[in-house]
Amino acid sequence: NMRRKLVAGNWKMNGSLVANAALLAEIKAGLAVAACDIAICAPAPYFAQCQAELAGSAIAWGGQDVSAHAGGAYTGEVAVSMLQDFACRYVIVGHSERRAYHAESDGLVAQKALRALLAGVTPIVCVGETLVEREAGQTDAVVGRQLAAVLDVLDAADLARIVVAYEPVWAIGTGKTATPQMAQDVHLALRAMLAGKNPTAAVEVKILYGGSMKPDNAAELLAMPDIDGGLIGGAALKAVDFLAIVAAA
Ligand code: 3PY
Known part of the structure; x- marks a missing residue:
């Protein structure tokens, strides 16, 4: 396929100024001309460090979550405008840890994805089933429901501007x-759903x-x-491992 x-x-929730500096330096030093796009999604307090260390490199950076609100009285939340202040290109939304530990609903995840997308920050929308759901044969239904919530709020024309992540x-x-093969089967089902919304974009997502x-x-996946x-x-927390995966891509 044509997708890079x-x-x-x-x-x-890992890292420190000192540890990140070492990790980023090691990744930059070890990076050959990469045939793929590369990004690092860091905790918000380290956006400035990522920007300082990675600007001008082949590595983009981003966040791990974003508020569904534009701004205001939402203590502890981070607005997409704040990610943009530090040139974040990506933001993860709906990681299973947020869905499970912070009770994020499909609807909230969709609002977060929309908020990021409208600001020009690429949402990496995570979907995935639990073991119980897989064993009950509900994998496609669960990831389908999670993705449908996002597709419902997006304009079909914007579909090519999201990234989807399947994370069982x-x-x-x-x-x-x-x-x-298990992963491929779900990826194919997700792409078929995307095609239902916008067939041309589904080929690009x-x-x-x-x-x-x-x-x-990594290589076989x-x-x-x-x-x-x-x-x-x-x-991603070990430079040699991260670089090996980049090399496999
Ligand atoms: C993992 O690999 O454990 C992840 O959750 C990546 O987001």
Whole structure:
């Protein structure tokens, strides 16, 4: 396919000024001319550091969440305008950790995605089923419901400007990975849903796989026809691992 792959690190709630400086320096030093797009999604307090270290490099940066509101009395929230102040290109929305630990609904995730998109920040919309849901044969229904909520609020013309990430909840931080074929099957189903909204855009939308992607399994996952990159958890915190995944993409 024609889609350029995207490898996006999700640092989650890890890092410090000192640790990030070392990690970013190591990644920059080790980066050959990359054949893929690369991004790092950092905690908000480190946007300025990412901008200072990564501006002018081949690596984009972004956030891990954004408010559904434009601004105002929402203590603790971060507005998309604030991400833009630090030139964030991407923002993750609806990661399963936010859905599970912060009770984010499909509707709220959709509003966040829309807020980012309208501001010109690319939302990386995460969807994924739990183990119980998979074993009950509900995978397509669950990810379909999660994606439908986002598709409902977007203009069809804007569809090509989102990134989707399929992250089976049972594979996140557990060391378990979906087999390439299991992932491919879901990616194909997601792309078919996107095509229902806008067939041309569906061909362009990147669908990333997330959930314990690491150097060991990246190449075979990334070889699947509808897997257009990865959203990388733990392996994004080690320069050698992150670089190995970038090299595989
Ligand atoms: C993981 O790989 O564990 C992730 O959740 C990436 O977002």
